[in-house]
Amino acid sequence: MAQAEKTWATRKLGAETSATRTSLVTAAQRLLVDEGYAAVTSRRVASEAGLKPQLVHYYFRSMDDLLLEVLHRTCEEGEERLAAALESDEPLRALWDYATDCRPVAFTTEFTALASRNAKIRDELASYAERFRAMQAKAIERHLAMRGIVPQIPPVLASVLLVSLATTLVREQELGMSLGHKEAEALVEDCFRRFENSGDATPIFGGSVLGET
Amino acid sequence: MAQAEKTWATRKLGAETSATRTSLVTAAQRLLVDEGYAAVTSRRVASEAGLKPQLVHYYFRSMDDLLLEVLHRTCEEGEERLAAALESDEPLRALWDYATDCRPVAFTTEFTALASRNAKIRDELASYAERFRAMQAKAIERHLAMRGIVPQIPPVLASVLLVSLATTLVREQELGMSLGHKEAEALVEDCFRRFENSGDATPIFGGSVLGET
């Protein structure tokens, strides 16, 4: 058993720079988002990449390690896209477009489910998510400061509200739901217009959507 | 093959009223929420219930059918709880308490992931979710009408916003995240106070949290 543990710890793996390794991560990434984490098995990943199943274990110590690599790569890619979006002249609108992209939402859904039974994935996912939120809050804050506008709500709160609503709407759309969606979209649009004018993100839950009292 | 299909269609199953069957559903329900859908295998479910694995297939044509039964039972239980909550004198607050219960959120996470690869689960989940939303909207509307208050936003929108925020906060807490949470909770609390007084759910995204301009 001590022997087995040593084997596990020291077992040699393929080079991280290998093109084969990269193609395995790509295959796993595609399977995860299109068919869910249960589809990410060594056989299916290899088949997807046109390789033998055993190669997965040559490049990754376990399937969890492969999943962790998929998470890492996907988040790095996402961070670049987010940073670019946040440089927009309309950061709230850009953030909304970013957050309503359905593929990243599918990733988050799968990894959230995985996180409940895997501490490493949970910590990595939480770490990236908090970094993303901080980036978003900072961008909103800077946008307002540059225009001399006093925020009506804390920028970090605008980030929470916008992203939670965007994510929910995307997930529900994928399920085929629609109740309340057009009202939500009208609210968001109204919010964006006000925000661009005055930095007031209020109307996301605001009173002006339905009509007056 | 036609033979196999006939076998599939006509194969006899255990009685729906069987106590054994019920205990299998209970075991699957527990495994799903505590360990994720990948843990819901015939062997593990049976082991959890103290039964033989083959019994799962005697009572359910497939594992998907078992999952569908878990979904159905869980939603029926949830509907009762929701209906009770919505009879509260403070329906928004009661809805928040209902929606921040972490076990149902874990269920939804698992079933949302499952839904992307199983049409029956997707349709059943969407159907229940839309019914729940309609119930919520109706309760809010009725609450306001009885007090002669004109809603500031469509009741269905209040339901969307509240539940999406609640669900997001619970999921993030499970991950160990906290950025922006206390701001969100303060906002919600502020919203509840206003709503009880005037039916104005505005401040969920409102301007009064951080301070004035």
Add this chain to the structure above:
DNA sequence: GTCTATACTTCGATAGAC
């Protein structure tokens, strides 16, 4: 450094005994 042959575990599902 790269890949294959192979071990052994667990899965879903059915056929048939009681």
Add this chain to the structure above:
DNA sequence: GTCTATCGAAGTATAGAC
């Protein structure tokens, strides 16, 4: 109506050939 014996497929992972 209830449960068991059993099968073939698919899963992870390692040891060793090139």
